[in-house]
Amino acid sequence: MAKTGVIYGINGPVVSLEGDPGFQMNEMVYVGRENLVGEVIGLTSEKTTIQVYEETSGLKPGETVTGTGAPVSVTLAPGILNNIFDGIERPLSKIAEHSGYSISRGISVDALDTSRKWDAHITVKKGDRLMPGTIIAEVPETRAIVHKVMVPPDMEGYVTEVVSDGQYTINEMLVRLQLMDGSERELTMTQKWPIRVPRPTARRFSATRPLITGQRILDTMFPLAKGGTAAIPGGFGTGKTMTQHQIAKWSDADVIIYIGCGERGNEMTQVLEEFSELIDPKSGNPLMDRTTLIANTSNMPVAAREASLYAGLTLAEYYRDMGYHVAIMADSTSRWAEALRELSGRLEEMPAEEGFPAYLASRLSAFYERAGMMRNLNGTDGSVTIIGAVSPQGGDFSEPVTQNTKRFVRCFWGLDKNLSYARHFPAIHWLTSYSEYINDLSSWYMDNVDQKFVDYRNRLMALLTQESSLMEIVKLIGSDVLPDDQKLVLEIARVIRLGFLQQNAFHKDDTSVPLKKQFKMMEIILYLYKKSKTLISMGMPMSVLKEDPIFDKIISIKYDVPNDRLELFDEYRAQVDRFYENVVERNA
Template identity: 85%
Template sequence: MAKTGVIYGINGPVVSLQGDPGFQMNEMVYVGRENLVGEVIGLTSEKTTIQVYEETSGLKPGEIVIGTGSPVSVTLAPGILNNIFDGIQRPLTEIAKGSGYYISRGISVNSLDTDKKWDTHLTVKKGERLMPGAIIAEVQETRAIVHKVMAPPDTEGYVLDVVSDGLYTIEEPLLTLQLMDGTERKLTMTQKWPIRIPRPAAKRFPAVKPLITGQRILDTMFPLAKGGTAAIPGGFGTGKTMTQHQVAKWADADVIIYIGCGERGNEMTQVLEEFSKLIDPKSGNPLMDRTTLIANTSNMPVAAREASLYSGLTLAEYYRDMGYHVAIMADSTSRWAEALRELSGRLEEMPAEEGFPAYLASRLSAFYERAGMMQNLNGTEGSVTIIGAVSPQGGDFSEPVTQNTKRFVRCFWGLDKSLSYARHFPAIHWLTSYSEYINDLAPWYMDHVDKKFVHNRNRLMAILNQESSLMEIVKLIGADVLPDDQKLVLEIAKVIRVGFLQQNAFHKDDTCVPLEKQFKMMEVILYLYKRSRTLISMGMPMSVLKEEDIFDKIISIKYDVPNDKPQMFQEYMKLIDEFYNRVMERNA
């Protein structure tokens, strides 16, 4: 018999019940006549507090709240990929069939299609001992991803009976298991998992492999590890969403979970339209075949915004358990923090800095801590990488969400308003950004790309830092008074900024650049610097060097050298030598 309570107070999405109806903390409940979905967030002997994931207008005291006996959970089974859900895993396409363009309240739809039959290949035999998390069947979920059906993490026993390969729905039993206590249990493709509890893993590994994105400023200057965490903070219009789009399109992750948390509806529409047209460069299949979208736009109820991050994270951990590398794009964690602030205000909790709740830091850390490269219970290896956008008001990085996020992420890609106004994209500023993964990933770069990769990267950063300090002098007294060796630093820094860090998302070769080409570009730029410095040290003025068009030629390498023709870089080395010889002859 389901437990019930009676509403006596309503404050926006927060509903209070008198007394203790016997609900559990974090239990999912149905509120009022329309069965609005809610979650228990506070329990005392006098009062029970519930946050409702839907609009509460029209709800009134005296209506009944019915408990479900289980926490807010997501359904895990084939059918998650190539789908778009709201914050509590209701498929928007199914909702649209029932309620049109606006989500009607209390609408109840299955998270996944229970009628579709999947071609299932069983991987266990009768009499076998089944360990927690073991793979029991395989289903070709999309053209890109084989879905590995697993035993729940709390299940162990012996297989009494197993079906033959064939077509089955996600709710049909695939095998009968005798548990260790002697009871029998039938396993289907479906698991339910509470969104606020991390899925268990056998072991966590340190970061040793980079997440390769094809974006030069990320891969070379500020790399992110698989299983790592990154933040993209930036003011309005600096390109947070577009940077995440580029990473989602080109990163070498197997599965992408894109969480639109409190963002504008038109941005989510753009994601939907773009991703459905894109072809995955690795497999040649549509990109949506390995992508799931969770849309919780800014006009949807705030409580569901808070849940959407955890829903996406649980889906990511489920695919990690199959042995896949998953990347989560959370856009944006600031809107999630604002939802926490609004709920905290309605609960009359003591506010901390800028009105955010005192537990903002612990919630952020609990979110980012669920990333990692893991050895799963079934022996496979998988990872969850979290890339969270932060939208500080007015672009002020000293506000609480950015500062607290900085404490828990090891990669910080700071977007700069002045760069985006100058049309320099991605507008990630090389002086405010950092990556703590560089030393961890250095052995990988040395083994898989070139021994000099990290050394060259550090030299480029040194030149950019030098330029920054020289620009202070230039602003005061102009560039003409600088000695020629410092003028050369400014010229090479410009080549690095425009020719290497700036990238064109609409150019077929420049939108995604392999690591080999990134390394060769660094080699050419540094070779030009070396040759030019020799000329300057021999007394050649910088004005003579600039008469040649070599600097512009090196800047345009990113367009002129196709990604599949790295041998062309030798020609540019020869061009630099010819430039060196010409200047020497002219001034002999």
Template identity: 75%
Template sequence: MEIMGKIYGINGPVIYLKGNLGFKMAEMVYVGKDKLVGEVIGLTKDKTTIQVYEETTGLKPGEEVYSTGSSLSVVLAPGILSNIFDGIERPLKEISKQSGAFIPRGVNVDCLDTEKKWNTHITIKEGERVFGGTIIAEVPETTAITHKSMVPPNTEGIVIKTVADGEYSIFEPIVTIECADGERKELTLAQKWPIRVPRPTAKRQPIDRPLLTGQRILDSLFPIAKGGTAAIPGGFGTGKTMTQHQLAKWSDADIIIYIGCGERGNEMTNVLEEFSQLIDPRSGNLLLARTALIANTSNMPVAAREASIYTGITLAEYYRDMGYHVAIMADSTSRWAEALRELSGRLEEMPAEEGFPAYLASRLSAFYERAGFMQNLNGSEGSVTIIGAVSPQGGDFSEPVTQNTKRFVRCFFALDKSLAYARHFPAIHWLTSYSEYVPDLAPWYTDHVAPDFINCRNQILSLLSQENSLNEIVKLIGSDVLPDDQKLVLEIARIIRLGFLQQNAFHKEDTYVPMDKQYKMMDVILYLYDKCKKLVAMNMPMSLIREDHIFEKLVSIKYDVANKDLYKFDEYKTMIDEFYNRLIETNA
């Protein structure tokens, strides 16, 4: 490290140096005698501006700033999964061993364990030509995931030396290559990558398969694709974090990156404790074996909160390059935007709407654009799916973060306060939510679930929409004056809301529902609707139709039919036929 200058001014997490001292834009620096981590964010001939990722209390003008010569980067190597990091990839467990419950200023810990030996299998031979993305070694990182160490992007050459299979630490050389210019490079299990630069890929693939979550309202009505983007906006207490927990636990992604960005410390503690105990339904092992957690709570330095999003997406891209499907849970992007606003204010930039910086939209788009289903440099396929929670103040979806996020995501899972307070979970409102992936995913549903799946979905949404229109009339003049066909719509919509959309995360049969069962549930509800429609057409009064308990039986079908007992749906159709015939005979 080289001393490049001295502090001239301090404004919260932003410090200034006088003059152009030779720094590069986005360069990582160390600030003051405690070596606080910072990043260059502004350069003019008269002034250098640096944001500091740690608490600047006690820092004073005249203290020295040290250059590192490199961008703010993360170390990518075995040991990321099952770990808990802060916003700049410092492991919180190691920090707590050194200093207890609170993170001290200038704490110096390795991002990953540099002493641990990993059981390494070398996958290339001497004489082979390798390029960026080529897998050079495989390491069983956890019980669930095999880590595939790769040649860093933009590196190419002939392998001239490899080590034998065995145990190696992350920085021990395992492969030596000779580049075209004659330079020899030693490759290790680890590589570094700047967090603000997307990792390169060979090709962006079209999106054609869903990220299955086992949550009926998402998989059936508002599906998200692998490599897609989604926002979960909602006011306080509507269930954003719990919805993300369900997605993390049950989605068919290979790896989960959970970013707690600016959330309350006690809530984040609950998340971390809960995640460490969750059992992975796919393997029976701990879910943490395929999860990395980034915890940056609201009382941590605001600049590190801004960086935590980029740290998480870079880790996700690294595992995508190995050929894995990764899902990112960002909770919440509103706190990240508030960090941008605070830093922008310190920099005295011209504010836009509600004080947010004018570049809020471009920063959000740059983040969500790093999602995608990709063909990697090594020929494998992988994806990064981003699911970001948004916390609009007072549940107001017209505020800038929600509105700008809406421009860049293709799924919008709008959480509704009235549903949450009525104990209807997940509290995703079916009229204000949408998914633009339905046309892209329709062929997959047709081939893998049922030919008429999309038709069933559209009928279900149509009935819910009709119910909403009819409820406006009911509020004015009551339900008694409605004709029987409209009363039937209200009754069937009630079954859909209570029996299909509402889902119990604590019930062993209802917490996760496979696609076949979701389809059969929709199918049997619509089968009842068709039969009742015929009865109403025969002038059968709804009061008589309602006397049968068939409606209540369909509400509880989600509990009564186990996920593996799908043959029972035929019994329900038989029951509906008997109900239909009985009413016709009784009133013949």
């Protein structure tokens, strides 16, 4: 029989019960007459504290709280992809059928469609011994992804009965398993998994392969590994969401989980509409075929905002266990931290810096630590890559969420409002950003792109750093006093900024660029620098060099050379040679 308790205090989303009704920590409960979904977050002999994932107005003391006996969990089965959920895995389309366009309280809908039949190809036979994670069936979930039905991680036994290939719902038996203790269990397509518990793996690998995004400043300058962690901090309007859109659309991840955590409703609507219309460039099918969206807008209860991140992470780990590479876009972890702060205040906990709870750092670390490239229990390899947007108030990177995030991520893509105001996108600033994966990935770049890739990247970075220090002098006394070799550095840095770092998301060739083209672009810029430097050393003034349009021609390579016509770079190299010869002849 379900355990029940009686409400004696309500403080926003935090509900208190007198005494100990026998609930467990993190148990899912139903609160009040409307059966609002909640979670136990505090237990003492005198008091039980519950956070409610729905609006609590109208709730009053004396109403009952009923336990479910299980922690807050997500349902894992075919039907997750090409779907839009709220923060606790309730499909928004089903909610709309029941209550229209605003989510009514206490609404209870199945997380996944239990009546739809799926084509299942059974991959085990009677007598087989199944270990945790063993794939028992394959189901074409969408045109892009084959869903692999697995034995739950806590089960092991022998197959005593198996169905034939055919169409089944997610709750129909596929395999009957005799467990090691002699009991029998029916395995269906469905698993339940607590959102706060990481799914088990066999081992963790170090970072060796990049997540290729097609964005030059990310792939070349500040690469992110598959199974890595990255933060995109930036003020309002600097392009966090747009950068995540580009990564979602063009990266070589198999599955995308987009978590809109506490974002504005109109912005979330735009995301939902855009993602529904996007075409996957790899397959030509809709991008939603390999995407799941979790929408938790700023007007939804704050407690559900806190849960949405863990729900999305658990879905990602489930697809990783099938052997897929999953990328999570968390937009934004600042809103999640604000939810923690509000709940902490209502619980009357001692605040730390800027009112955030003292456990902010440990919660952030627990979230980012669930990323990684893993060997799964079934022997496949998969990864979860976490890309978290951070929205510091006023673009101040010294605030606690950004500073604590910096401690736990190895890739930091700092957005700059001055770049965004200048319409330089992506507005990732090359001097405030960094990636600790460069050394880990250098051998991959050398083997798969070119031996000189990392060296060229470092040389470009050195020129940009040199430009920054020269600009301090220019601001004070003007550029005319600089020697010609330093004027050349400023000009080449301009070519790097406009021709390489700046990228046009709406241009068919520039929106996503293969690594080979990125390398060729670096090579031609450095070749131009080498030839120009030789001319300067021969006594040619920078003013003579700038008379030639070659610098602007190199900038426009990103538009003028199609991604599949890399042989055209030979022509640009010849143009640089002609430029060199012309300057020498004119000034002979």
